[in-house]
Structures are given as structure tokens and as C-alpha cells.
Amino acid sequence: MKIYLSIALSLCGFVTVAQEIKVDTTKANDLKDVVITGQYGPQTLRNSVYNVKTISAARIKLRAATNVQQVLNTELGFRFSNDLTLGTTDVSLMGMTGRNIKILLDGVPMVDRSDARESLNQIDINTIERVEIVEGPMSVVYGTDALAGVINIITKNPGKQLLSVNARVQEETAGNEYNLLNGAGQHNQNLSVSWQKKGWSVLLGASHNEFGGWNLASKTATIAEVNSILSRWKPKEQFLGNTKIGYRNNNFNIWYRLDGLKEDIFVRNGLNPNNYKGILQTYTTHRYAQQLQSEYKFSNKLQLSAIAGFTKLDRATRTVIHDFSNNTEELSPGLGEQDVAKFNSTIFRATAIYILNQFVSFQPGIEYNRDAASGQRISGSPVINDYAAFLSAEIKLSAGINIRPGLRFIKNSVYDAPPVIPSLNTKFTLTKDLDFRLAYARGFRSPALRELFYDFVDASHTIFGNPNLKAEESNSFNASLAWAGIQGKDFQFRSTLSGFYNLFKNRIEFGISPANTSITTPINVSKYKTTGGTLENILIFKNLQATLGLSYIGRYNDLLEDKDITAPEFAWATEVNSNITYTFPNVNGSISFFYKYTGSLPSYQLATNNTAVLVKIGDFHTADLMLNKNLFKSLDINAGIKNLFNVTQLTNSSTANAGAHSTGGAAVAYSYGRSYVLGLSYNWYKL
Template sequence: MSCRSASWYVLILTWFVLPAFAQAQGIVTVLDSATLQPVNDAVVIFQPLQKSGDSKQKVFYTNQYGEVSGNLQEKAMIYIQLLGYETFQDTIAPSATNTIYLSRSAVNLSEVVVTGQYDINTSDKSVYNVTVIDEATIQSMAAQHLGDVLENQLNCRVEQDNILGSSVRINGISGQHVKILIDGVNLVGRENGNIDLNQINMNNVERIEIIEGPMSVSYGTDAIGGVINIVTRKSSNYPLQADLNLYYESAGTYNGDVAVLWRKNNNTFSISGGRYFFDGFSVSDTTRFMEWKPKQQYFASFNYGYSFKSLKLNFKSDFMDQEIQNKGNPVLTPYQAYAFDDYYLTRRWNNALSADLRFKNNGKLQITTGNSYYRHIRNTYRIDMVTLDQVLLAAEESQDTAVFTSWIVRGTYSQNLPNRKVNYQAGYDINLESGNSGKLADGLQHINDYALFGSIEYQVVSHLYLRPGIRFSYNSKYGAPVTPSLNLKYDFLTRYSLRASYAHGFRAPSLKELDLYFVDVNHNVLGNPNLEAETSNNYLVSFSAANQVGAFNFSADVSLFYNDINNIISLALVEPVTQLYTYVNIDRYKTTGGTFSAVFKTSRMTFTTGFSLTGIYNTLSDSLDIDAFSMTPEFQNNFLFTFPKAGFEGAVYFKNTGTTPGYGLETDGTVYQTFIAAFTIMDLSITKYFLKKQVAFSIGVKNLFDVTNIQSSSLSGAVHTGGSDSIPYSVGRMVFGGIRLKLYKD
């Protein structure tokens, strides 16, 4: 039986067999103290007080009626935990019927995190530095794609390509070293090494979790720079809810999407879909050619969840279809008029089936099987400008089709109890990837990765935690490295936290880098099957403080980081006579820097300010007298305010990116300085609510200072930059408007 078939068999067996072991008696009912409504999915722990008899600890989830059954034979301690509520602790008698009321806590639910955690956690308790961007913040930005969100974050620099889309650098590390997950399942289909952020829509996102620094122990390759996990909405607080969103931008964007969420008994169901359309834009709109290409996306998502006692099952499917048009300028002759148009067709289809099982010792088993499909087609047509007939060009270099698929089978077992000195997680991770393209050797290539990983969180003394971790991998194409990590967290004086970490990361060679075969009259580029993995060492220290005085909340964070990446894979000329290029492990890359941020918050206002400094290593400093690092500053000021009685909310997002200096070397050995100019982005929005927030109208301005291109004294010579002296950033200042409808049934 193949690994793929076995994984589905295990999950299907789990679905039907495990519920038979659950018990059906209910002796405790848990209600919300304010609303008196049942509290479901709360963790209830029974710990017998006597050592004799059945003294084992028992753990359950409350059902949709807020009930649990402990089947107790003797008096026991009862602990009830749920994020957003104060932990309840008391004694309970056997066979007694109890109603327990939970009080809501001051925990901000927007800080709930799951990425890299043993169990659902809050960011202040995590050993990692986790940034959480919640749904309300995403809506206040009027963000349509992931790139819209990240461009407002410190240490995140979004880079645009008019055809390949947008990518992100985190702490100076490129997007090919950043792992992007949707509900914990990684995306495939990287163009030029990057996932296009414009293909990740925000229409059904609950929150975004960002961890800076290597997460290779938990997530394997491509996680040197960090992990971005998009957590989607799977259910509603209401039995039935329907959402409708309409959005317009003055540059020619027309977006619409709809979602329906349903919940009954142990079942949750959601379905959503939409169409995003961009009409294309050029500053001088006089020809067919557009600087910013017309684009159309259709997308849909389906989610079904089932819970029974301590078992949760979930199936999710996402689909996206995109078309980008690159229309050429007309060619006019005395006898004909024609043009060449490129069409880029991209399709993504991701599916995942997961099972979560909680054991009586509070151990948690999570199994996920996922499939990702990515197809990218480029077609070139000759257009007769008189008859408008299209003819597909027959030349091989004018067409390209690439299909990448991956299967993942991932399982973890975690033990996580607040009152234990030692908690742990162990897991396995299987990734099977295949690529089919005319530019790959033999057309079809496979790469398989098998890994075991684990970590232990040890409470050395009160409030001091150590978490060492390690990952062992086997890869079918290259020698995979052993990956260790060590995290430390110390909480003191109830409001301060110190974190420090060392992590070893790696990036595996891609199928393109290993098996590329691109040979024609204009190209002679081959992959290199002898490539090694890129490896990195990361060091991070951070300090956090938080305080609350009445209704006023304050928090501040300071962090310092250092990254050292070895064996960077680069394209190099290896045979000048035949102009043969191939990929080699040749480069070294370092980044360093620090960040300060502070948040001031009341019930009606949130003000965030921050500053970061990121340095990128100058390799010429090894042999020349120049600065070792080129430093780039960033400044951030965000202001969100609300007037509940009037039904108004507003937001101001401001971010300044300073000049990025660098150095180059002339052919005669002379050093010259390069730069990318500073620029400032500012967005404004205001929202008016009606009918108890069931209807919302939003208007605003994006890119208030009209930044279109960023001046640069030199460019990398990338294919689509055209060798100009500027880097494309945006279409410029845009006015936007949107309507959100939220209909629900109590």
C-alpha cells in the first residue's frame, strides 16, 4: 500500500472507529456567566484526590450543550480551561450534577495562536515571538490580498513584479526562504522562488500568524526566514450566517465575494467564493500595453467539521483560477497590423483532511493529510489588429506549461499541561512532490522528503522554560541536514518576558534547481543534481513588557536578530564558451538588526508605533574597506479608533522605509555605491455600521503619497524589470469603497 493510500485509510478509520470509545453520560454543564449560554469545546480535567482506585487523570471537551461526562467513582479536582475565560478550579463529588459558570477573562482573543505550538495558546505564553493580525485589523486595512496586509508590518518588505506578482522579505531574507501555510498546510507553486502573495485572498481569513526566524524543526524546508500561517474561518458564533462583500478601487479593481456558515449540533459547514477583477493600469493610457497587467481571479472554498466528545474531524478544499494578460504594443507595416499577447493562466487547488483526538491524559494527537495542485500556463498569441483573430504561436519557447503537485502526511502527538514541569511534542512529516514541465529533465521529476521531529518544553524553575528541539530528515534527491533548535523564555514580575533562541534552518533545492533543462537558441541552462541544501544559523533575543492601568493597556517589545545563511544556491556561468549556466552552492548571506514596537490601547483607541533597523551583509567587505552591513530603517505609526454609539470606526496606517544602500564592483575593480530610495506609504479608512453591525460601508484612500516607482541607482537585472532606473511598487494613489453585509440567525 502506498504512503498516500495508507494516510487516507488511517484518517477514514479514525473517523468511524474512534467515536465508539467515547462515553455518553453528562454530569457537568458549563455555561457563560454573562449570557448563560452553553460553552462548548472547553477542556475539562478531572483529577481524583485519592491515589487508590481509578486515580488517572481524565480529560474531556464540552459538547454543544456545554456538557461533559467524567464517570467519576470518587471525589476529584475539576479544572476547566478555555481561551477567553478564566480558568475554573474546584472539587466535585462522584455522580453529582453540577452547573458551572465561566467568567470571561481579559485575554485578547486576537492573540490566540496555533503555529508552532503544542496546543492552542496565546502569543504572550508562547516561547516564540508571534505576531497576530486579526480579522478586524485586516478589514480596517481594506486588505484584499496577503501582500496588502504584510506591507504594513515592520520587518516585512513587499516586492512587486508586474507579472510574477508580489513577494515578501522578512528581516532582510527573501521570500523563497519564507514558508507560507494555510491552516497549517504549505503551499506549492513558486515562481522565481516565491509564492505570489496576490494569489492568497483575505475574503475568509480569521487571522494571520507570523513567526520570524527559522522554524525548520517543525516545518522543514523554506522556513529559514520564518513562517506565515493563514488561519481561515471555519464556523460562526451563530447557527446560520451569510456574508457579502463588495469592493471597488479607482485604479480599476472590482471585487465581490460571498460566504455562508452553518452550525448544528456537532457539525460545522462553510462555503465561500468570489471574483476579483483588475482592469489593468498605465500612467500613460494610450496603447494596448499596460504597466500593471489586467488580472482576473475566481476562487471558492469549502469546509466541513465534525466533533464528537474528544474527537474533531475537518475537511477543507480551496480553489483559485487566475488569468493575467500581457498585451503587446501594435506592430504597424504598410500591409498589416499585429501584436503579440501573452496570457498567464494559474490554477491552485488545495485539499486537507485532519483529525484531532484528545486523550484522557490531555495528550493530543493531530493527523493531517493534504494535497496541493498548482498549474501555470503561458501562451503567446499573434493578434491581427484588423480582424482580431488570434493564432497560437507554434514556437516552443512561446509556450510553457508547468504542473506541480504535493502530498503531505503530518502527524504530531503533544502533551501539554500547565501544571507539569515537562511537556513535549513528537511528530512525523512526509512530503511527496512532483513536477511536470517541458523545462525539467525528462519532463517529469519527483522529490520525496521524510522527517521525524520533536521538542521538549522543560520548566527549569518557576516561570523559566527551555525548549530544545531537533529534526531528522531523509530526502530522495539530496543529503538533508539534521536541524536543531533551542528556545528560552523567562517571565518575571508578572508583566515582563525575556526570550532567547538559537535555530538551525535549511532550504532544500527545488525541482527546478535540481532538474531544469532549458536549452534552445537563446538559452543554455541546466539544473544541478549535486546541489546541497542551504543552511542557516539564527540568533534572536527579545524583551516584552505589558501593563494594564484601569481601562488603559500598554505593551512594548524590543528584539535583536542575526541570520547567517550558507551554501546559497545561485545561477552561475560555468562554461563561457558554450554559455552554459547552472545552479551552484556559492553564496553566503547575512542579515542583522533590531526592532522596537509599542502599543497603547483603550476601549476606543489603539495606537501602534515602531522602529526597525535591518542590515544586509556586503560580501565585498571581505576584501575591501567598506561597511560590513548596509542598514535600512523603517518607521511605523498605526492609529485605530472607534465611536461605538455613532457606529464609526477609522484607521490610519503609516510606514516609512528608509534608503537601502549597497555596493557594486566595476570590471576594473573600482567600488561604487548603489541605493534604493526611501519611500512612505499611508492609508486612511473610515467605516460606518448600521443595523447592529450587520451592514458596514467603508471608504478611504490607499497610497496617499502616490508612490508608483522606487528610484534605484542599480538593479539586479531581473527578467521583468526591464533595466530601468526604478522599481515598480504600485499603481499610485487609489480611492476605495466597500460594502459588507452580515446576515445571521440566532
């Protein structure tokens, strides 16, 4: 951290020409915002056939976010779950788990080693220009996993300046724990440099994120003392680097991007008081993601684009036995305690946009994906090849009716993929202020390598993959009504009402092998459903911006597959959110309040008398209060409080195991409590 801080302070000393940063009013989901996810070309929110949500870099800055989870945790439909055993976090969207969410970085899929979408928090928050969220299946456009929706992380490009330098330092407590010298709390630093001239551009960035853990026992605590602390958050350290090099002119655009990550999660299991030896573990992740993208405009009627990407992901488990009496250590010989899992993913995608006339456009495309894996817990060195061709059209029947049908044709080297995936999106402009969208889409999720070929046995687990899995399929219906009737200079109001219904077939879940009840293996579940609706309102009045949203989402009670059980078909959960920002132009500052009420998460479990019992994970309130101020020229300061209501754990009334690393009835870990934030950012440029 000292290196980054000295760089930032040095910049303050030698720069004489700097940019004065005005506080951005960050008009949430402005109808003139341009989006690209799933579009034929850059498109305004109002004109898109999809219901797209956007989160800008300015809003991310207001939140003092250090990862994508902190950006999304007060958005409707998002829930996060923490695995304190592995030190990871997963996400769900609109009642569907993370494996049904497609996470993209500039349109290229992120690679994950397991069901949990760890990659979401392995993206450098400082590189993000905006986040685009499309709810509902996008499988025709983006292929597998895009059943619940797509989260597309759009990264920054060099600006119009010849040269710019940005530095950021942020310190944060972890609950009431903080110590700069021993690493307690959170410590974040970033430095980026960009240059552009005559169409050429270069961007370089590096970040360091350190989290010292929370509620940990002392380094010399015994095994019993460590185990007596139930909610322990593991220390984590990340080093991230990225570069982006590109060239563009009026008709041609090409760029290359490289992202690198090294992440360490540290585990102390306590020492044995009889021999003063203890087990120490480190989970190390290396991620290298490359992408090359290009676009060429042949004419006003024809444009071609292509994407080539390669991701290398390694995840190592290293376990040592540390002797505290003489400070020596040796590798642990325990089963599964030394492992390196390797995942490689290659993608090539080419699309064309052809405008037949002002009423009809076409988008044909091809896509190739190759996934490979190896490791102690992977059976063999499997490879999956996936081939796809897709075609969609945008038909404007009149000025107020836009229809987009689409088809995707699939061939997979390992399993029988759905041969054809259809979709139909429509948009009707009912009045100049009122838009109605109606869509049907079929989605699918290919069985992942880990589900087909996983092979892991230790003292507590016997888990084997299932090479006979079928692809998950879904039929989804979405509708939304958007009204933007008040669009004055000082007063704006917009409201969107939306609903959805999803029916899943062959959903993949872990279950007991019918051939051997001691083995856990992935199996296809006959069906699953989600349904619900949201209401979102946006108000802008002079210097005040406020949002108010409500969602009501139902998840299918799969116990009903047993005809002898009587229970409700859905278990319903409520969410309410509000984000408020007030800007003080005279002092070039702002105050922001980000709030969400997350209702209890109900489900049904089978009781001993073969009846369905309602169990719940408790409800909670979360809120962040942030202040942002431009001090002088290009120096900004932010300060605030996160997790204002100090929520650390959620009640849990379940009686059965909820997963491989959870215990029925135990409280569910949510956060490390209320934290206090202070940060500085410096932005310099040369025209």
C-alpha cells in the same frame, strides 16, 4: 460583479432578523490573544516561547484589504517587489527573500512554481480569521524554507449561529483610472455561507477579484507605443472558491477543506504597423489545494493530530498572434511561448502531545513530503521525496523559566540533506510584567525542483537547473524583551525590543555556469548574513489604539568574499511604522491610519576598477486612511484612500542587472498610485 451585487441587495430586502455588528476595537497583539503556530496547543501570546505577531480579521476589515500583501505592507520587516514583466509580486522578511519564508494555510504549506511567493496573493482574503507571523527559523517544526520565518494563514470556522450568510462588494480606483463597464480599476465581490448543528459544520465561499491594469496603452497601440510606457501594470482576474466541512465533539475534531483558484494575467505587446498583427499572451494559473486534519484527545495527558494535504498547481503560458485587420488569431510558434508547467505536492504529518507532568511535555512527530513537476521548462518529470522525524520537549524549570529543545531528522531522495536540525527556545519571566526570550535554531532550505531540473532556452535566456545543489543551511540567534507594565482598564502600554543574527551557508543564487559562461544556473554561495533589531510599542487609551515601531536591518555585503575588496560588512536599512485607530462608539464607526516609512535599500556593486560602490533603491512613505461605519443592523460601509502619498516608482542607482526581469538603473515599480475605495458588507445569521 452584477451577480454578486444583486445577491447582496436581495439579502437586504428579505432578511428580517440580523446581527448588529459593533466596530471591533482590534486591540493589536493583545497578550490574551490565542495563537497556534508552532505551539503544543492553543497558547496565549504572553505564554508562548516564540515571539508571535498576530493580525486579526477585524483589523483586515478595517484596512479594506483585498489580498494578503495589503495586510502586511505596513508591518515591520516586510518588503514587496513587483515583476511587471510577469505580473507577479514577491515578499522579503527581515532581509531574506521569499523563498526563505514558509507560507502556510492552516498549517499546510502553500506551493509556488518559482522563487517568488505568488501564493501569498492567491489566498482568499475573505476566508482569513487571523494571520500569525513567527520570525526566525522554524525548521525543526515545519521543515524546509522556514529560515526567515513562518506566515500562517488561519481560516475561519463557522460561528455559533445555525446559519449565516455574508456578502461583500468593494470598488477601488487604480490611480485615477476607474470604469465599471470596461473593467478599469479594481472590483471585488465575495459571498459565503456557513451552517453548524450538533457538532457538524459546513462553510462555502466564492470570490471574484478583477484588476483592469494601470497605465496601459490602447488596445490598438503599436509595439513602439507600448514599449515607450515603462511602468505598465498588467490586468489580472481571479476566481476563488472554498469549502470546509467538519465534525467535532469534546474529544475529537476532524475537518476537510478544499480551495480552488483560477487566475489570468493578460499581456498586450502592441501591433506591428506593417501587417497589423500583434502578440497577445495569457498566463493562467489553476490551483487546487485539499487538506484533511484531525485531532483526538485520549486523555488529559495524550493528544494525537494528523494532517494530510495535496496541492495541484498548473501554470500555462498561451501566446497568440492576433490579426487586427480581420480579428483572427493563431498560436505563436515562438520558442517558449506555449507552455504548461505542472506541480504536485503531497504532505502527511502526524504529531502527538504527551504531558508527563506539570513541568514536562513532549511532542514527537513524523512528516512526509512528495514534490513532483513536469513541463516544457522542466527537465524530465522529477520527483523528490522527503522524510522527517522530529522531537521537542517543553520543560518548565520553575514558574518563570520555560525551555523548549528540539531536533529534526531528515532523509531526502535527491540530495544530501542536513542529517539533524536542532533548536533551543527559552522564555524567562523576569517580573510579572517583563518577559525575556532567547533562542538558537538551525534552519535549512531544500533545493526546489525548479532549481534542480529547470530547463529553459529562448532568444534571451539560457537557464539550466543544477542537480548538484546542496541544501541551504543557517545558524540563527534571536532575543526579545517584552514589557507590559501598564494594563489598566482604559490605559494599556506594551513595548517589545528584539534582535537577531543569521548566518547562512550554501545559499542558492543564480550565477554563471563555470563550464559554459553562456549558461545561467543556480549555484551555492559560500555564505550570507543578516542582522538587526526592532522596537515595537502598543498604546491603548480609551477609544484610541496606536502602534509605533522601528526596525534597523543589515544585509551582508557578499563582495567581501573577494579578499581584495574593502567595504563595510553590512548594508543597513531603516523602517518606521505606525497604525492608529480611533473608535466612535456613539455612531458605531471608526477612522484608521496605517503608515510606514521604508528606508532606502542599499547594496554594494562591483565597479570597473574592482572597488565596491554603494547603490540604493530609494526610500518612500506609504499610508492608508480608512473610514468604517455600521449603517444599520448588519450593513457596514467602508471608504478611504490607499497609498495616500501617491508613490508609483522608486529611484534606483544600480548599474547592473538585478534579476531576470529588471534593468539596472531603471526605476523600480512600487504601485499604481493613490486609489480611492468604497465597499459594502452584509452579515446575516439565524440562531
